[in-house]
Every structure is written in C-alpha cells, then in structure tokens.
Amino acid sequence: MKTDFSVPQRQELRGIVVIYFMTLLKRLRQNIYALIPLLSENIRENYLHFVVLGFILLLVFQLIYSYKSYLNFTFYIKDGHFYLKHGVFKLSDIDIPFDRIQNININQNLLQQVLSVVGVEIETAGKSDAEISIKALRRDDAEALKNLLLEQKQSENQQIDSEKTEPMLSRKRKPIFRLDIGRLFKVGLSSNYLKGFGLVFAFSMTLYQFITDTIKSFSGKELEKDYIELPNTLGYVLAFIGFILVISFIVTIASTVIKYFELKVHQLKHDFEVEYGLLKRINKVIKKEKTQVFEIIENPISKLFGIKTVYVSQASSNELNQKNKIGLVGVGTNEIQILFESLFGLQFSQEFFKTASNYRFCVRLILRYFLLAFAVFIGVSEFFSILSGIAVGISLLVLFAFLSYKRYQKSSVEINEDLIKINSGSIHTRFKYISIYKIQSVALLSNVFQQRNGHADLILYTASGSEKIQYIPKKDAQNILNFLTYKVESTEMSWI
Amino acid sequence: MTDFQNHTLDIADLPKFETVEGHSIDRAYLKVLRLTYSISLAIIFGGLFITYFLVDMPSLFFYIALLVLIVIFSISITETEKGFARRKFGIREKDIIFQKGFFFFKQIIVPYKRIQHVEVKQGVVFRAYGIYSLKLFTAGSSSGDLSIAGLNKEDADKLKAIILKVASVDEN
Numbered sequence: 001m002k003t004d005f006s007v008p009q010r011q012e013l014r015g016i017v018v019i020y021f022m023t024l025l026k027r028l029r030q031n032i033y034a035l036i037p038l039l040s041e042n043i044r045e046n047y048l049h050f051v052v053l054g055f056i057l058l059l060v061f062q063l064i065y066s067y068k069s070y071l072n073f074t075f076y077i078k079d080g081h082f083y084l085k086h087g088v089f090k091l092s093d094i095d096i097p098f099d100r101i102q103n104i105n106i107n108q109n110l111l112q113q114v115l116s117v118v119g120v121e122i123e124t125a126g127k128s129d130a131e132i133s134i135k136a137l138r139r140d141d142a143e144a145l146k147n148l149l150l151e152q153k154q155s156e157n158q159q160i161d162s163e164k165t166e167p168m169l170s171r172k173r174k175p176i177f178r179l180d181i182g183r184l185f186k187v188g189l190s191s192n193y194l195k196g197f198g199l200v201f202a203f204s205m206t207l208y209q210f211i212t213d214t215i216k217s218f219s220g221k222e223l224e225k226d227y228i229e230l231p232n233t234l235g236y237v238l239a240f241i242g243f244i245l246v247i248s249f250i251v252t253i254a255s256t257v258i259k260y261f262e263l264k265v266h267q268l269k270h271d272f273e274v275e276y277g278l279l280k281r282i283n284k285v286i287k288k289e290k291t292q293v294f295e296i297i298e299n300p301i302s303k304l305f306g307i308k309t310v311y312v313s314q315a316s317s318n319e320l321n322q323k324n325k326i327g328l329v330g331v332g333t334n335e336i337q338i339l340f341e342s343l344f345g346l347q348f349s350q351e352f353f354k355t356a357s358n359y360r361f362c363v364r365l366i367l368r369y370f371l372l373a374f375a376v377f378i379g380v381s382e383f384f385s386i387l388s389g390i391a392v393g394i395s396l397l398v399l400f401a402f403l404s405y406k407r408y409q410k411s412s413v414e415i416n417e418d419l420i421k422i423n424s425g426s427i428h429t430r431f432k433y434i435s436i437y438k439i440q441s442v443a444l445l446s447n448v449f450q451q452r453n454g455h456a457d458l459i460l461y462t463a464s465g466s467e468k469i470q471y472i473p474k475k476d477a478q479n480i481l482n483f484l485t486y487k488v489e490s491t492e493m494s495w496i
Numbered sequence: 497m498t499d500f501q502n503h504t505l506d507i508a509d510l511p512k513f514e515t516v517e518g519h520s521i522d523r524a525y526l527k528v529l530r531l532t533y534s535i536s537l538a539i540i541f542g543g544l545f546i547t548y549f550l551v552d553m554p555s556l557f558f559y560i561a562l563l564v565l566i567v568i569f570s571i572s573i574t575e576t577e578k579g580f581a582r583r584k585f586g587i588r589e590k591d592i593i594f595q596k597g598f599f600f601f602k603q604i605i606v607p608y609k610r611i612q613h614v615e616v617k618q619g620v621v622f623r624a625y626g627i628y629s630l631k632l633f634t635a636g637s638s639s640g641d642l643s644i645a646g647l648n649k650e651d652a653d654k655l656k657a658i659i660l661k662v663a664s665v666d667e668n
Contacts, residue, residue, distance in 0.1 A: 091618055093616050124612060319636075441640045443602055461636070461640025465636065478512070481605060482507070482510045485607060
C-alpha cells in the first residue's frame with residue numbers, strides 16, 4: 001500500500017519500542033551520576049527497595065512518555081513544505097521548505113534492524129539541532145519520502161545543474177601553490193613564535209643564573225649555606241623549564257612539518273583543492289559558494305620570512321573554531337591574491353571606509369586584565385613577599401597594558417560596496433574579509449556603560465559563525481547596520 | 497561615516513532601523529518572568545536559611561553567601577523589570593528587528609530572506625498564560641538565530657505568516 005504523505009502521518013507503531021529504548025538509553029547516559037550513591041554499601045542495604053521502585057517508576061513513566069511522544073509526532077508534506085509536529089511537554093511545530101533540505105540519510109541501528117524499520121534524518125541548511133530525526137518508518141515509506149523530498153529539490157536545481165555539466169577542466173593541473181620544505185620549516189619557526197620567545201627567555205635566564213652562580217662561587221664562599229642553595233635549586237628549576245621549552249619547541253616544529261608536509265593547492269574553476277600531511281594525507285575543497293570568511297594572519301616573525309597564513313571558513317552548522325577552518329600556511333602575497341580574487345570575484349586591492357574602535361576598548365581590556373594581575377599579586381605576596389608580589393603584578397600589568405593597547409590599535413572595521421574587512425590582532429595581525437551578501441543577520445550590543453557614552457559592539461553573523469567589532473561609536477554602528485541590511489536585502493545573490 | 501556619501505547611494509537616504517516603531521511583548525510574559533524569579537528566589541533563599549539553621553555553618557560564610565545572592569538577584573530582577581519595557585520587535589517590509597536588555601542592550605536585525613525556518617514553541621508555563629515563543633533560524637551556528645519569547649497567539653501567527661510569505665516569495 002502506498003502511503004499518502006499529504007495527510008499527517010505517524011511513525012510505525014512498533015517504533016514506540018525504538019523510541020522507548022533510545023530515550024531510555026539517552027536518559028541513563030545523562031543521569032549516570034545518580035547511580036553513584038549506590039556504591040556505598042550502607043545505601044545499598046537500606047534503600048535498595050526505594051531505588052528499585054524508583055527505577056520501575058522510571059521505566060513505566062518512560063513508556064507513557066514514549067507512547068505520548070509517538071502520538072504527538074506527526075508529519076506531512078504540503079505545497080513544497082515539510083511539516084512536523086512533535087513534543088510531549090513542549091509542543092513544537094516545524095516547517096521546512098524543500099529547498100532548505102540539504103540531505104536525507106536513511107540509517108538503521110541494531111534495534112531498528114530487529115523490528116525492520118529504518119530511521120530517517122533530514123539535514124537542513126540551518127543549525128544542527130533543528131535537524132529532524134524520524135526514528136521508525138517502513139523502509140519503502142522512507143525511500144518514498146526521500147524520493148519525494150529530493151525530487152522536488154532537484155527540479156528546483158535543474159537550471160544550476162545544467163550549467164555545471166560544462167566540461168570540467170583537466171583536474172590535475174600544475175598546483176597554484178606548493179609549499180617547499182624550506183618554507184615549511186619557516187612556518188614551523190614562525191607559527192610558534194611565542195614559544196620561540198619563551199625559549200630565548202629561558203635560555204638567557206639559565207645563562208644569567210650560570211654566570212651569577214659562577215661569580216658567587218668565586219667570590220662569596222663565606223656566604224651562608226642557605227644563600228648558596230637557593231639559587232642552585234632555582235637554577236635547576238629554570239634549567240628544567242628551559243629543557244621543557246626546547247623539547248616543546250622541537251615537537252611543535254616537527255608537528256607543523258608533519259601536519260602541513262607537501263601542502264599543495266590546485267585550482268578547479270572557482271574552487272580550490274587543498275592537500276597536505278605526511279602521515280595522514282588530508283584533502284579538502286574550498287568551495288566558492290560555501291566560503292564565508294577569508295582570514296589572513298601575520299606575525300612579526302612570519303613577516304620577517306615574508307609568509308602569511310590564510311584561513312578559510314566554510315558554511316557549517318556549528319560555530320567554527322580555528323581548527324575546523326581550512327588553513328593554508330606559508331603562503332605569499334601572490335597566492336593570497338589568486339585565492340582572494342577567485343573566491344570573491346573581486347580585485348584584491350580595494351578601497352574601504354574605515355571605522356576604528358574607541359580608546360575605551362583599550363580601557364575596558366586593561367580593567368579586565370587588572371583583576372587578573374591583582375589576583376596574581378595577591379597570590380605571589382601570600383607565598384613569597386609583598387615586594388615580589390608588587391614586582392610581578394606591575395610587570396604583568398605593564399605587559400597586559402601593552403597588549404591591550406596593541407589590540408585597541410589594530411581593531412577596526414572597513415566597509416565598501418561589496419566587502420567588509422575586519423581588522424584585529426595584538427602582536428599578530430589579522431584581517432578578515434566577508435562578502436556583504438553572505439551576512440545572515442546583524443546585531444548591536446551595548447552594555448550599561450556603552451549606553452551612556454554612546455558606543456556599541458557590532459556583531460555580524462555568517463553561516464560559519466559570528467564576528468564582533470568592539471566599541472565603535474553608536475552612530476557609525478547604526479549607519480553600518482542600515483547599510484549592510486540594505487545591501488543584503490537588495491542583493492539578488494544567495495548566500496550559498 | 498561621511499565618506500559613504502561619495503558612493504552611489506547616500507547613507508542618509510537608507511531606511512533607518514533605529515526609527516522603526518517597536519511593538520511590545522505581551523505583558524503575560526512579564527508575569528512569567530516574575531513567577532520564575534520569585535520561585536528561584538524562594539527556593540534559593542529558603543535553602544540558604546534552612547541550611548544555616550539546621551547545619552552548623554560559620555556565620556561569616558552565611559553573610560557572604562547572603563550578600564552575593566542579594567547582589568545577583570537584585571541585578572537579575574532589575575534586568576527583568578527594567579528590561580521588559582525594552583523588549584520590542586519591529587516589522588519592516590524586508591526584515592524583522594528585535595531588541596532587549598537593560599544591562600546589555602541588544603538590537604538584532606534578521607532579513608526575512610536569510611531565514612531558514614520558523615518554529616513556534618509553547619512550554620508548559622507558557623501554555624498556562626497563553627503565550628508562545630517564536631524562533632527564527634538562520635543558516636550556520638545558532639548564534640545568529642533570533643528567539644522572541646512571550647508573544648500572544650495573534651502576534652505569533654501574524655509574524656510567522658509574514659516571514660514565511662516573504663521568505664518563499666524571495667526564493668522564487
């Protein structure tokens with residue numbers, strides 16, 4: 001019998017069993033810590049019957065819950081939309097237009113195999129927990145549903161598909177970029193410049209210690225025993241720290257070399273194929289339509305070598321961290337230009353109008369760090385002496401003030417007709433480029449102080465996460481918001 | 497921002513979101529918020545006093561805990577009471593604007609054509625007060641999504657209808 005999906009459908013009745021066991025398992029996994037008291041013999045002896053009773057109640061309650069959840073779970077298809085109602089205590093109404101459906105997976109776990117039902121997952125372009133999971137359908141129903149949903153989607157995409165059938169250029173041409181071993185080594189050196197500094201610092205400290213020790217052993221033999229021992233132990237500690245630093249430095253260089261070994265970038269029309277790795281060869285494709293944020297990073301050491309790092313963020317259902325962005329290390333200005341011009345379809349050199357962060361941003365950062373420095377001061381003066389506490393606290397504060405000033409100086413946003421460029425960094429420098437039409441939504445955030453002094457943080461949301469520009473004048477922020485919404489709403493281009 | 501005038505469009509001619517007249521949230525939502533903080537107030541302070549009288553707790557510790565709790569609650573109550581008047585949504589032809597917050601004032605603009613799907617939710621407490629929350633999902637992570645809690649049935653349905661209509665017209 002063919003199922004009619006235009007009327008509200010429930011899952012298979014035997015699906016209750018699947019729902020029952022799956023939610024039970026989930027609930028047990030979540031509340032596993034509730035079993036901890038059972039480890040105590042006393043509780044086991046005196047309260048076991050309560051525990052058993054509670055457990056039985058839980059099982060019964062869960063059964064009712066599963067039945068109710070089965071009853072409330074209905075879905076149907078109408079006018080190119082997929083509708084779903086579900087929930088037990090909280091009723092949800094979900095409505096997905098077909099063209100927002102990205103993919104449909106049919107899967108079957110052991111229990112579903114036994115009951116000969118399948119699970120259907122509908123992936124949307126939206127966020128991950130908006131994804132729909134139907135736990136129990138007959139296989140032919142699931143296939144029919146999948147075909148129905150995808151058929152409609154395909155007919156909508158047909159025009160685009162016919163364009164795509166143009167003969168692809170020969171896939172393996174000369175790569176536009178290949179990272180040679182010398183450059184890779186430079187990447188290793190510069191990508192961990194903080195550790196590099198640490199190494200130099202530790203080295204000079206040990207050297208200093210060695211010299212003072214030597215001088216002391218020549219001149220101060222009559223000094224008290226404690227006096228001589230203290231610098232010695234300190235020297236050992238420093239030597240040990242230095243040793244750790246050297247090892248970690250070597251390890252990080254080696255790991256960079258292993259990770260990015262033979263980095264190659266091929267161009268496939270507007271997309272790029274990136275390949276790297278010695279032990280595990282990784283292959284990733286940067287798609288033009290999926291690209292959201294194009295990020296260029298440079299630090300003083302990499303500047304010395306004339307190399308930069310590029311990170312490309314692609315649309316994703318999760319907020320991206322640096323690790324899931326596609327990283328291209330050791331690239332030069334030429335490659336950046338090729339990548340940029342192809343991914344954005346625009347010239348790399350652009351004229352922008354710039355709005356910088358207010359000096360209050362610097363003050364806010366310093367105030368925040370002040371608390372940290374104060375905590376360190378308390379800690380050090382408690383364990384050593386007030387004097388050393390003050391020394392450490394003040395030097396930390398100076399360092400933080402310097403970093404805050406650098407951050408404030410580098411923080412700004414630049415805008416023109418097509419692009420947004422967000423500048424940030426402290427010791428390193430970071431530029432992020434975003435096409436205006438890729439913006440999903442925009443927001444202004446101002447805390448109680450900012451409300452008074454007429455400033456706001458500007459937040460831009462893209463399909464790969466959010467970008468924040470701190471402390472800009474409210475008037476400018478409002479203008480930027482109006483301009484961006486106008487641009488997004490008047491564009492014909494789709495964000496993906 | 498004066499430099500924008502050199503471009504083809506004049507920034508002064510753009511529609512201004514800050515002049516949009518906002519609609520307030522249903523006052524029933526304020527009742528829900530008040531109920532929520534009253535209950536948590538009762539539970540937490542009650543719990544603190546009971547433990548203080550039952551268990552031999554150092555009184556210094558008790559006063560510090562009391563002080564901290566009073567500060568936290570006065571902040572969150574101020575936020576709720578003062579912030580409620582600022583909870584407003586504005587509807588324009590092509591986007592929806594929502595603002596809220598007293599200590600952290602946030603204004604968010606979501607263009608209809610960037611909305612992936614719409615969800616109308618009603619929890620147990622909300623059901624008792626006859627209000628709904630409307631959630632607008634955009635692509636990507638959840639951070640850019642917009643959730644408007646405390647709409648009455650009329651507003652929720654109206655908003656959903658407007659958004660879905662405009663979103664699907666723009667697709668074609």
